[in-house]
Amino acid sequence: MISKERSQKDIRLGTHGEDYGSWMSNPVFYMVGGLTALAALLAVLSFAVFHISALSILSVTIVAGLLALLGRITWIRWQYAFGGGGMMERVHQTVLSYLDYDWIWLCFCI
Secondary structure (H helix, E strand, O other), X not given: OOOOOOOOXXXXXXXXXXXXXXXXXXXXXXXXXXXXXXXXXXXXXXXXXXXXXXXXXXXXXXXXXXXXXXXXXXXXXXXXXXXXXXXHHHHHHHHHHOOOHHHHHHHHHO
């Protein structure tokens, strides 16, 4: 029985112009950013125009929570980005390491 040594080149994702995007889409950021802006507007109006201190305290608390959420989802998106933390690149490398390239090429040649 003859065994052949297979040599495969390392594949570096993103070197051929691939852009897989992100698992967290832009509308998520638009929604959280819009809610933050709306809550900030409500906080300013309730403090400056309506002089309702309970509503302004509640609005400022909501703004702080939404800003924390916006910061967290931005950090998470950066961690998964190919140019950032590179977590998705490591996932793709793991998946690609289990593929048998020679076998796949043979299927397409037949």
